[in-house]
Amino acid sequence: MKKYLLDRLLQLIPTLIGISLFSFFIIRMVPGDPVLLMLGERGADPKIYLEMKQSLGLDKPVTTQYFTYMKNAITGDFGNSLVSKRPVTKEFFDRFPATLELGLCAIIFAILLGIPAGVIAATKRNTPVDYLLMGTSLVGFSMPIFWWGLILIIIFSVHLGLTPVSGRINVIYDVDALTGFMLIDSLNPSVLREEGLGPFISTIKHLLLPTIAMGTIPLAVVARMTRSSVLEVLRAPYIQTAKAKGQTYRKVIWVHAFRNALIPIVTVIGLLFGSIITGAILTETIFSWPGIGKWLVASIHARDYPVIQGGVLFIAMMIITINFLVDVIYTYVNPRIR
């Protein structure tokens, strides 16, 4: 197993280099002069133009540029945003907890509903219950979430008036970002003393719709995967043995079958973390959620290239790391690979 993991780790190196090259060249693949493109009309001033060119290092040969870029990147310096003038790294980590909080809620939502739905569908295979559950999950799987988010707003915010439409917390509350996770920050003792539970409840209300919107596709994926995985296991001889020993039906399903069915399910859940960003880009745009997704879309509209470059590199690295960890966990829980 060690050798397998080592191989896997070595394979990562060319990919990482490739990713860094890709993010590096994004800015240079843009047709036209990137400096002029970034500065717009201000670029007409030769002094500003030259300053910009130097600050981006564009006056040096490409190879030097790449190595400087990588050297800075390793120390966490991705340059400054053209819009806010603040360091890209800082901007990223200011927004990251918002995306992570929403993403975790969405995945928990998907697991809590998806696993039971999948197990029930498997045990009631080819009955109306199974058809209903799997039909619903295929609809969820096909859902354009940018539309689903708006429909949720129409139902829960416009018609029922239950939930807010945008942001993470009601603007009347002033909560310090200690951890960046609003669910935790709103329970900070000093906040509780001054405002009571209001901020916390407001946070939950704000989280509800984005969580459902972002969690729908993962929910469908988990439910489908759980069903097929449980069905696979139920055919195994040891399940027949367990049944023959006179174990109760419930025990056969949840103890014997489900535990072994978990391996592929865990893998799928791991990979879902990688898809958080995809969901975040659309969900955050709809609900004005101040996270990474909305930030990247805004930066692309504003042609804020250092942000695009840095943000994209961060995300790609994160996804590669997650996929690697999923592989490690998979090897660990599934001895057959070792």
Added chain:
Amino acid sequence: MNSNSEAQNIGMGYLLKEFWSHFSENKGAVFGLGLITTFIIIAILAPLISPHGASEVFPGSLRLPPFWSEGGSTEFLLGTDDLGRDVLSRLIYGARVSLFVGVSIVIISTLVGTTLGLVSGYFGGKVDSVIMRFIDILMAYPSILLAIIVVSVIGPGMTNAIIAVAIVNIPSFTRLVRANVLEVKERQFVQASKTFGAGPIRIMVKEILPNCMATLIVQTTLGLSEGILSTAALGFLGLGVQPPTPEWGIMLSDARPYIESSPWLVTLPGLCILAVVLGLNLFGDGLRDALDPKLKR
């Protein structure tokens, strides 16, 4: 064992019949096929069946509701948008745009992805390593993000959106075909063909590719649904097809300011996207079961 000669012996008619008997067992798949067929017919006949032009403006009728609600008119069956354009006609023409964009995406990504997969699997070694690392890099970016990055470089617009989403879809084809090639290339009929002096291209296209067809057809269906969904998402973000083209994603984002007063403007385009994507997914599931009896139980 070659499916080519098998097909010739038994006859296409018989194969189709057998395929249909498996396929039609799955009611969901037949429903999906129905949805897609309707969508294609609407797209083709758009100019004949749409009551008005897609960009025709009726300044006297802004944001009219559908005919069944109060204030609606039978002249505009599904109402009008904020510029006074007929929603039904725009949805019908939108089917055309989605179909065109989706099919273009699938053609590009299938051609490129399959070629890469064939070459990678057949030659192995260094070629394989280089291609697969390239695919790994593409896969390190979340799909919609990669499409957005490509668009941010080459600019928004219909052609660019097609290119962007096609690039995103390449890895799934490559990996699928490569896995298939690895399985098939050691088989005897491939070896036999080699012994007869067939070159690599002939072997790849004539011997190996036909054996990848079943999985490839399924992947094409799923690729089409993903392509349509991603393009609509790009349109929604303002980075895909540009207005005034009647594209469902743009119609959705244009309708956002009127979400409270004119909810039908938001509801209808999304329903169309959902119906088409669902149809394709149902159809794809059914195809997989019918083409690959091993997975069926």
